[in-house]
Structures are given as C-alpha cells and as structure tokens.
Amino acid sequence: MFLISCPWCGERDQTEFHCHGEAHIARPENSLEMDDAAWGDYVFFRKNVKGVHLERWTHDHGCGRWFNAARNTATDEFLAFYKPGEAPPADLERVS
Amino acid sequence: MSRYSVFSLVRNAFSYHQNWQRAWRSPDPKREYDVVIVGGGGHGLATAYYLATECGITNVAVIEKGWLGGGNTGRNTTIVRSNYLWDESAALYGHAMQLWQGLSQALNYNVMYSPRGLLHLAHSVHDMQEIQRRGNAIYLNGIDSEFLSPEQVREMVPFMSMEGRYPVLGALLQKRGGTARHDAVAWGYARAADAAGVDIIQNCEVTGFDIQDGTVTGVQTSRGRIGAKTVGVVTAGHSSVMAEMAGFRMPLESFPLQALVSEPVKPVVDCVIMSNGVHAYISQSDKGELVIGASSDAYNSYTQRGSYDIIEDTLQAICEMYPLFTRMRMLRQWGGIVDVTVDRSPIISKTPVRNLYFNCGWGTGGFKCTPGSGHVFAHSLANGDMHAIAAPFSMDRFNSGALVDEGAASAVAH
Ligand SMILES: Cc1cc2nc3c(=O)[nH]c(=O)nc-3n(C[C@H](O)[C@H](O)[C@H](O)COP(=O)(O)OP(=O)(O)OC[C@H]3O[C@@H](n4cnc5c(N)ncnc54)[C@H](O)[C@@H]3O)c2cc1C
Ligand SMILES: [Zn+2]
Numbered sequence: 001m002f003l004i005s006c007p008w009c010g011e012r013d014q015t016e017f018h019c020h021g022e023a024h025i026a027r028p029e030n031s032l033e034m035d036d037a038a039w040g041d042y043v044f045f046r047k048n049v050k051g052v053h054l055e056r057w058t059h060d061h062g063c064g065r066w067f068n069a070a071r072n073t074a075t076d077e078f079l080a081f082y083k084p085g086e087a088p089p090a091d092l093e094r095v096s
Numbered sequence: 097m098s099r100y101s102v103f104s105l106v107r108n109a110f111s112y113h114q115n116w117q118r119a120w121r122s123p124d125p126k127r128e129y130d131v132v133i134v135g136g137g138g139h140g141l142a143t144a145y146y147l148a149t150e151c152g153i154t155n156v157a158v159i160e161k162g163w164l165g166g167g168n169t170g171r172n173t174t175i176v177r178s179n180y181l182w183d184e185s186a187a188l189y190g191h192a193m194q195l196w197q198g199l200s201q202a203l204n205y206n207v208m209y210s211p212r213g214l215l216h217l218a219h220s221v222h223d224m225q226e227i228q229r230r231g232n233a234i235y236l237n238g239i240d241s242e243f244l245s246p247e248q249v250r251e252m253v254p255f256m257s258m259e260g261r262y263p264v265l266g267a268l269l270q271k272r273g274g275t276a277r278h279d280a281v282a283w284g285y286a287r288a289a290d291a292a293g294v295d296i297i298q299n300c301e302v303t304g305f306d307i308q309d310g311t312v313t314g315v316q317t318s319r320g321r322i323g324a325k326t327v328g329v330v331t332a333g334h335s336s337v338m339a340e341m342a343g344f345r346m347p348l349e350s351f352p353l354q355a356l357v358s359e360p361v362k363p364v365v366d367c368v369i370m371s372n373g374v375h376a377y378i379s380q381s382d383k384g385e386l387v388i389g390a391s392s393d394a395y396n397s398y399t400q401r402g403s404y405d406i407i408e409d410t411l412q413a414i415c416e417m418y419p420l421f422t423r424m425r426m427l428r429q430w431g432g433i434v435d436v437t438v439d440r441s442p443i444i445s446k447t448p449v450r451n452l453y454f455n456c457g458w459g460t461g462g463f464k465c466t467p468g469s470g471h472v473f474a475h476s477l478a479n480g481d482m483h484a485i486a487a488p489f490s491m492d493r494f495n496s497g498a499l500v501d502e503g504a505a506s507a508v509a510h
Pocket of ligand 1: 134135136137138139140159160161162163164165166167168169170171172173174175176300301302303330331332333334353354355389430431432433434456458459460461462463464465
C-alpha cells in the first residue's frame, strides 16, 4: 500500500487513486500510413520495466485529476510526482 | 532412477528413510545444448520433460535463477479447471485437463490432482448471463459443466450465506475441476525430466542472449555462457525483462497477485468456490488450511508482495459469504508477479529472433495448464513450427487483432 502525493491535493492513501499504466505514449498522428505492427505496438506492447517506471494516475476519490509518477517497480518506491504536460525529472536513474 | 512404489517405501523403511536417492542431479552446465529452457517453473520443467520423453531431444538444460518452482508455480492457489469460453482456449486447457488425469502415473510422482469439483457462482443477472453463455460454449466444446440452482448450491455448500450482499442466483459446476499440489508438479516434472537426461541447473540467472544475424546462439548466465541451438523462455512475470535483453517488447504488464492461508482446521470446504464478481475465492488444502485468493494489484510491480487494501477487500467478501469463517486467523500471505496480457490468454510463440521462443502471459491462471502448455511448447520447439493448439496464441495476434478474449472467464477467478 502506497502513500501517493497528488500534485494538487498532497499526500493521500493509495486507495483514493487508480493507476493507468505507462505514461508518455502519444497517439500516433500518421495513422493512415501505419501498418498492423505499428498499431499493435502502440495499443498493446509496453516497456513493463523492472526499474524506474513512468506511469499515469488519477485521483479518483479526490480531485479527480490526472498526473504522472515515477516509481521503481523493483522496490515500489515513488521517486517523483509531476503534472501532465511536464517532463519527468531528469535525474531519476540516479535515484534507483 | 529408482521408481517410487509401495515396495520402495517398505525397502527404505528398513534404513529409516535415510537412503532415498536424490530426486534429481545437480550437474554443472555443459558448453552447449540442443535446447535451453530459461525458467524452472512448472511450465519450463514440463517443456523439458516432454522434449526428452516425447520429442527425442534429451540434450536439454533448464536454467533457473532461484530454486525450482520458486516463482508463481510455488505461489499459486493450485486451482485446475478448463471452463473457458473460446474454442482456442477449450483446446488448450482441455488438452491440459486430459494430461492431468494420468499425470501422477506418467511421472511416477503423486501430483495430488484432486478433481473435487469447482463452483463458479453467479451473484447477479449479468453473472447468470455470463455463466450461461460460457457454460453452453464449453458444453459445445465437449467439456463437462453443469448449471446449478441456488438449492443445489446450498446442498453442496450448506454454510454459505445465499442472501445479503452477495446473493447466489446460480452456479456453473465443473466436476473435473479442482486442485493439484503445486510443488509436486514442479518436482515431479523435474525428477522425470532429469531421469530422461535433462540437466536442471538452479541458482543460475540468465543475464543476456547471444544473437548472431538475428538467430539466437546461446545465453549468458551468472555461471558463464551456455550455447544453445534453440532457446525457450518460460519466465512468467519476468518475460518483459527477458524480451528487453533480446531486443524486443512484449504485450505484457507484470502485476503482483497475492494469496493467503488460514490456520489449519478440520475438513469443511470440499470443493473450490469462486465467482467473477467477487474478488475472493476459496478452497481447503489437504493440510486443512483455507486457501484464499484475491485479485491482483492494479499497478505494475515486481515486488512479490501484495497491498493491504486487497487483503481487506478479499476477507470482507469471505466473511460476508461464509460467516462461519469470521473468527478464523490467517497464517501466511504472499505474492507472485503475474504477466498479464490484455486478452487474458497466454503467449506461446516465435519471436523476432530466430530459434528464440517465448511461453508466457499466463497471468493469474496458468498453473492449471502446466501439462498442456509444456506439451505443446515442447512439440513446437522440436519441430521449429508451432503446434496446432499453440498457434492461435502467437504474439502476432496483438498486431493482427485476432485476440482470444477470455477476460470474462479469467478476470478475477483463476
Ligand atoms: C497468488 C497466485 C495465485 C494463483 N492462482 C492460480 C490458480 O489457482 N490456478 C492457476 O491455474 N493459476 C494460478 N496462478 C497463476 C500460475 O501460478 C502461473 O500462471 C503459473 O504458475 C506460471 O508458471 P510458469 O512455470 O510459467 O512460471 P513460474 O513458476 O513463475 O516460473 C518462472 C521461473 O523463471 C525464473 N526466472 C525468471 N527470470 C529468470 C532468469 N533471468 N534466469 C533464470 N530463471 C529466471 C523464475 O525464478 C521462476 O522460477 C496464480 C498465481 C499467483 C501469483
Ligand atoms: Zn488530487
């Protein structure tokens, strides 16, 4: 069980939140030219890293807003929380 | 390898059971094998066993980073069933079910397969429609299943609370479903594979693949390089990590899935009880412990532990449905890392690297298919072409869109 810091509301219990998997996957803009493999990759294939994972969360039972987090999936330690549109902190690898 | 029998039991009794032969050797790795299997869980060991005994390939090594069955094989709640919706799944899980029936005899090892019956409860109109659709599909595929009325459920499980928060409107019963002893499955396959010439190498971690011109030629390990003409990767929750070493990605996410057992009590639950809408399922081990399973955590993790809110969710459902158990104490809780696909079906497949095959994606429910998975994977590795039962489970289905969507049959219940 985690304590999660919503960038808007501050530290709350994990049960208020929902995780939505890998972050920073942009919807392709050239969809007409994409073949099956490129679509498959976009929709289904994931990094699923053991280590620093950049992921999306929503604060469902709080402000309801989306944000991103960096978490080490080998230890479950959160390294950073940041708002949508922001770049992940640069020095994450060092922390893990 | 001396066979286990009532005579060997008596013979060994005379020397106070001090002289039993070791169940398998612990050899040093050779320089090269025809086939290297990465991962000494049930599926990897079964693959090696069928390669050696059915496909005539005995120059095989199973390489395990920890101990045999120390992954999900030794952490699961041991439920065996084959009541899946789609034809492709019926063929695969049905194949496993056939093999379970004669497995103890084939391996000369008691895997304690116990077809004690498996109840899938329906708590809502939606659940009723789901079990009816699935039950009829299963029936058409020649797999046994029966619909039970609430009265029949009450007869089977008299202490279940049928009204209240989780009313029971009916159930789907698979009589051949039940449990098997998870460790015994790993050990039985290991012992029989070893007897057929397979080298089982524990405490040896695969750290990379040697790939030349797009073809795998061996693996790098914590005990040096081991050459291989063919490599089968059967590493469950760590499959994405292995794929990254080989230079590609998998359509997988790894989640913690947990289970817990109670203090042992006298026999009370004589079947397996599960439902799709309630995040708790229960059976009783031969030692007397209630074996309780939960849903997985909804975030990627490799930590082999589950979060407490899931335990709370699970046990509230158990207490609600079985008031009898409200004062039971839980003894142990643990987690495993399950590799989940979006369609909740496994991946038994070639990969972008030639002669490198993956068998993974079994997620929350692969124990039941251990014999079937090993069998079709062994034949696929031996022939260089996927076995007909395995073919629909290629990882290419995530590009073509031909998913085998078992979400309803396996989302919660394992
Ligand atoms: C709590 C829980 C309950 C479950 N309940 C059920 C159930 O009731 N019924 C059911 O059918 N299924 C159930 N499952 C799912 C089932 O356990 C798995 O699908 C199945 O056991 C997978 O077997 P496997 O041999 O593929 O994987 P594993 O047994 O996990 O074996 C993979 C092996 O690969 C090894 N490995 C990983 N990386 C490396 C490396 N780099 N080098 C060498 N070795 C490596 C690991 O150490 C591990 O031993 C459950 C799972 C969990 C966690
Ligand atoms: Zn918030």
